[in-house]
């Protein structure tokens with residue numbers, strides 16, 4: 001009997017996915033997954049809804065989120081797993097991220113208008129109804145208006161890094177992002193390391209040495225865009241740097257067609273023991289933190 005599979009990296013309509021949190025959990029249960037983490041960008045908004053649905057389906061749920069941070073190597077993504085109810089500091093950090101997104105979205109819409117593409121903020125936010133709004137929603141609004149044929153075209157011509165309407169985001173440093181998650185009591189995970197352009201095993205090795213020194217807990221070894229070779233390399237590097245191992249599809253529903261919950265682009269399977277080992281790792285972190293506090 002297989003013991004079941006898990007997915008610890010997913011996005012809902014709380015950020016730029018297309019399934020509501022409840023729909024996402026429903027699909028995960030139907031796909032036979034045993035555990036799912038919801039990791040929306042810059043928000044904890046979808047977690048309560050997902051958690052309630054997970055209880056109904058008897059599937060394990062891990063509260064998560066995804067933050068982008070700005071490293072010398074470029075943008076990196078950190079997942080927080082086992083996110084508690086937000087502390088005042090986390091609440092403030094999330095509020096700042098959302099406020100920054102709002103201002104950036106306005107600037108990007110003004111730049112689109114300068115290129116002759118008129119889209120209102122209402123059109124964009126109507127596509128989500130939630131708080132974490134960004135470029136994928138703008139791209140969908142552009143498709144709805146008939147300005148472009150596809151989201152890919154919207155990014156290619158207007159929204160992608162370096163394109164006319166692109167505005168970079170001011171991000172936390174990796175050190176700040178890791179500390180924010182650690183102080184919250186969450187497990188921090190470096191997401192999809194090999195999605196990063198120009199990433200090699202040697203560069204990742206050096207990067208992990210830095211991130212581990214700043215307190216990073218784990219590495220996402222299993223991901224949709226990952227070959228068996230990449231997984232092996234990640235497992236080796238996690239072991240070398242004393243990091244835990246995580247895995248998830250980065251499912252976004254219709255926003256990333258071709259990526260299925262728990263299965264990625266098809267063959268990916270993340271066995272339940274990955275979660276069990278990460279939980280054991282988490283318990284050791286907590287015990288260490290408690291010892292540290294009681295000193």
Ligand code: AMP
Pocket residue numbers: 016041133134135136151152155156160169
């Ligand atoms: P934002 O957080 O507003 O900067 O938007 C980033 C999101 O846009 C990422 O999470 C990706 O899912 C999506 N994205 C980035 N580049 C592209 C692209 N070239 N085509 C489609 N989606 C993209």
Ligand code: ZN
Pocket residue numbers: 011015016017041252
């Ligand atoms: Zn996303």
Ligand code: FE
Pocket residue numbers: 066077191192
């Ligand atoms: Fe990411």
Ligand code: FE
Pocket residue numbers: 009011066250
């Ligand atoms: Fe993601």
